Every structure is written in C-alpha cells, then in structure tokens.
Amino acid sequence: MVVKMKTPTIPITEIEQSAFCQTDDELKAKSLEEEFDAGVRWQKLPVSYMRMSPEELDDRITEARAKLGSRVVILGHHYQRDEIIKFADYRGDSFKLSLLAASMKDSEFILFCGVHFMAETADILSAPHQKVVLPNLTAGCSMADMARIDDVLDCWDDLRDVLGEDHGVTPITYMNSTAAIKALCGRNDGIVCTSSNAAATFKWAYEKGERVLFIPDQHLGRNTGVKMGIDLEEMIVWNPFKPLGGNTEDEIRNARLILWQGHCSVHTRFTVDQIEQAREKFPKVQVLAHPECTMEVVQAADYNGSTEFIKNFVSEAAPGSVIAVGTEISMIKRLAAENPDKTVFCLDSVVCPCSTMYRIHPAYLSWVLDGLNEGVVVNQISVDEETAEQSRVALDRMLTVESPTRTQAKAKSPSLHQA
Numbered sequence: 001m002v003v004k005m006k007t008p009t010i011p012i013t014e015i016e017q018s019a020f021c022q023t024d025d026e027l028k029a030k031s032l033e034e035e036f037d038a039g040v041r042w043q044k045l046p047v048s049y050m051r052m053s054p055e056e057l058d059d060r061i062t063e064a065r066a067k068l069g070s071r072v073v074i075l076g077h078h079y080q081r082d083e084i085i086k087f088a089d090y091r092g093d094s095f096k097l098s099l100l101a102a103s104m105k106d107s108e109f110i111l112f113c114g115v116h117f118m119a120e121t122a123d124i125l126s127a128p129h130q131k132v133v134l135p136n137l138t139a140g141c142s143m144a145d146m147a148r149i150d151d152v153l154d155c156w157d158d159l160r161d162v163l164g165e166d167h168g169v170t171p172i173t174y175m176n177s178t179a180a181i182k183a184l185c186g187r188n189d190g191i192v193c194t195s196s197n198a199a200a201t202f203k204w205a206y207e208k209g210e211r212v213l214f215i216p217d218q219h220l221g222r223n224t225g226v227k228m229g230i231d232l233e234e235m236i237v238w239n240p241f242k243p244l245g246g247n248t249e250d251e252i253r254n255a256r257l258i259l260w261q262g263h264c265s266v267h268t269r270f271t272v273d274q275i276e277q278a279r280e281k282f283p284k285v286q287v288l289a290h291p292e293c294t295m296e297v298v299q300a301a302d303y304n305g306s307t308e309f310i311k312n313f314v315s316e317a318a319p320g321s322v323i324a325v326g327t328e329i330s331m332i333k334r335l336a337a338e339n340p341d342k343t344v345f346c347l348d349s350v351v352c353p354c355s356t357m358y359r360i361h362p363a364y365l366s367w368v369l370d371g372l373n374e375g376v377v378v379n380q381i382s383v384d385e386e387t388a389e390q391s392r393v394a395l396d397r398m399l400t401v402e403s404p405t406r407t408q409a410k411a412k413s414p415s416l417h418q419a
C-alpha cells in the first residue's frame with residue numbers, strides 16, 4: 001500500500017468565518033463598500049453597486065424583480081440576512097429549497113440565495129432549460145470545503161485496500177458537500193442525507209452493509225450514530241491529511257462508522273457552558289440545538305433537529321415560552337421577530353452570522369437581476385452532465401427513505417460515553 005503524506009490545509013472559508021462576528025446584537029445592512037472592510041474574499045462587481053445605499057438597492061431590486069416577473073424564482077435559505085429574505089419567493093433549508101428547485105419547472109432562472117453546494121444541487125435537480133444563479137460566487141461553505149473530492153477518493157481507495165473489494169462500506173454524504181462527492185456516493189451505492197433524515201439514511205445503509213463512511217460533518221455523523229445505538233468505540237475519525245486517516249488497519253477493520261474530519265464553523269461555536277448559563281438565567285428555558293453542534297452540546301440540549309425543525313418548534317411553542325437556540329444567528333433573530341409573544345435567543349452572546357451566507361449582499365442580488373433583465377446570465381452554476389447524473393442517483397435514493405420531523409435529545413443513547 002502506498003502511504004501518502006499530505007500538508008494539512010484549512011479552508012479559507014473557515015479562516016474567514018469570524019469576520020462578521022460582533023458583540024452588540026445589531027446586524028444592520030451597510031453599503032457593500034463598507035462591508036468590504038470585513039476581511040473576507042468578495043466577488044468583484046461594478047463599482048456603482050458597491051456605493052449604493054441599502055435604500056437604493058431595495059428600490060432597484062424591487063424594480064428589476066418586477067420586470068422579470070415569473071421568469072425568475074428567488075429561493076432564500078433561512079440563514080440569509082433579512083435584506084435578502086424579504087425578496088425570496090420561497091424560503092427554507094437546503095433540502096426544502098432543493099425540492100422546490102426541482103418542482104418549479106416554469107421559471108427560466110432560479111436565483112439561489114444560499115451557498116455554492118445548494119446552487120449546485122438546484123442545478124442537478126432542475127430542468128435542462130432552467131439556469132441556476134448564485135449571486136456571489138465566493139459564498140461557499142467551510143464544511144463543504146473540508147471535503148475535497150481528491151481526498152475523499154484517496155480515502156475510498158484506502159478503505160478498499162484495507163478491507164478488500166467486498167468492503168461493505170456505504171458512503172453517505174450530507175447535503176452540504178460538493179456535487180463531485182454526491183456523485184461518488186451515487187456510483188458507489190451510497191446516498192445523500194440532510195439533518196432531518198440522517199437517521200433514516202443510516203438505517204437504510206446498515207440494512208445492506210456493515211459500515212458507513214459519513215462525509216463531511218463528523219458531528220452530524222457522530223450524533224446520528226449515537227442515536228442509532230452505535231458505540232463511540234465503533235466510530236473512527238478520518239483525518240484526510242494523515243496516512244489511513246490517522247487510523248491503524250485494525251481500527252479501520254473494527255469500525256462501523258467512519259466519520260470524515262469536517263465541521264461547521266458556525267455550529268461548533270456552541271458549548272455546554274452556554275446551555276448551563278441559559279438554564280441559570282431562565283430555569284424554564286427549552287434548549288434547541290442543530291445536530292451539526294458537537295455531541296456534548298446536542299446531548300445537553302432538550303431537543304435537536306434540522307433548521308426546519310427548529311423553525312417549526314419555535315412557531316408552535318406556547319406563548320410565553322423561553323427558547324434558547326444553537327444555530328445560525330440571522331435565522332434566530334428572524335424567529336425572535338416573528339414570534340414576539342415568546343423569548344427566543346441565541347445560546348452564544350457573540351453575534352456571528354455564517355460568513356459565507358452573509359456574502360449574499362443586496363448589491364449582488366441587484367447586480368445579477370439587472371444582468372438577467374439585460375439578457376446576461378451572471379454567475380450561472382452548472383454541474384457537468386456525468387456528475388449531475390451520478391449525483392441524482394444518490395439524491396433520488398434519499399427521497400425514498402422516510403424523514404422524521406422531530407428529534408428529542410433527552411432520550412440519550414445508553415451507548416454514549418466519552419471516546
């Protein structure tokens with residue numbers, strides 16, 4: 001077996017994550033020129049858009065949107081800023097928006113206000129005559145960037161070398177991954193999952209094989225494995241920069257769940273201490289955590305579930321409820337504003353939006369809408385046909401498994417212990 005040494009690298013999106021963090025709780029729109037001061041990469045665009053005030057951009061977007069009429073549909077992820085969400089025809093999490101993209105065959109353009117992997121999935125699922133546009137091409141995702149296809153292919157080869165051709169490993173990739181990784185899952189009897197149906201996809205995978213390779217979020221993978229009753233000792237973490245992922249051959253042979261060493265820079269900010277402080281301050285607080293949080297946080301929370309689950313939980317809670325949430329701040333602030341009869345707040349007192357989602361500034365939305373009105377498709381996201389076809393196989397498999405809507409974290413798995 002050839003042992004490959006690699007230089008560890010940190011995705012630029014991870015390094016830039018804290019660029020928009022602030023200690024006061026204002027996340028007010030500024031002109032793009034002012035926001036350029038945040039130390040992140042921005043896509044270049046005509047300078048006139050950079051100088052427009054929030055009000056000018058508002059008017060301009062409204063006008064351009066009206067001119068396009070039903071030729072365009074705007075999809076907005078829950079983590080987008082308010083100044084974008086107000087123009088979204090539909091809002092949802094990545095799964096809901098992908099399904100919407102697949103069903104809206106009448107619109108010529110799907111303008112995806114989210115991040116790169118979501119626009120790719122929309123392109124895969126949309127009809128051939130539709131064009132998907134991402135307003136700012138630097139809106140990536142640090143988690144997706146932690147799993148590069150070449151590294152995942154190396155891992156797949158290593159697993160085959162250690163376990164043999166008949167290795168019984170089913171690859172499951174979280175929606176938050178590149179199209180190339182979804183395609184790898186499609187051609188290797190694997191599947192895509194979301195945070196709401198991860199357990200159902202694990203069940204599907206273990207019914208046909210003895211092992212799962214979960215890419216790219218180790219925390220969602222671990223939390224789901226624990227929920228399925230898999231012991232932590234049967235899980236290993238695959239570090240793509242170390243030979244055999246940093247594991248021995250025996251550890252690989254004994255593993256039932258191989259977790260790619262990736263994480264979400266936003267959800268790993270939450271801590272058990274923050275939960276304890278929220279409980280001290282509000283003894284009746286209900287704590288909700290997204291399953292991209294660490295296992296310790298998910299286990300300490302009262303409930304955990306997907307973005308849609310969190311949204312529904314807050315909307316359906318009784319008036320007067322106090323709810324602390326561990327997820328992206330733009331969404332929590334919107335939930336708080338839409339539920340004024342409840343106290344809804346973020347577990348983390350530092351205001352830290354997802355820095356890649358936040359890069360969809362209204363200036364970019366205005367720029368791409370103007371382009372469409374002038375017959376120019378700016379920032380089209382296009383996945384090549386072979387990759388798209390193989391990805392569709394894995395996405396279609398996902399649609400065949402059931403997805404529970406609510407997960408209560410208090411029912412802890414008896415197998416849980418510190419690794």
Ligand code: SF4
Nearest residue numbers: 141142143264266354
């Ligand atoms: S919140 Fe995390 S997983 Fe979601 S887009 Fe941002 S970095 Fe990626």
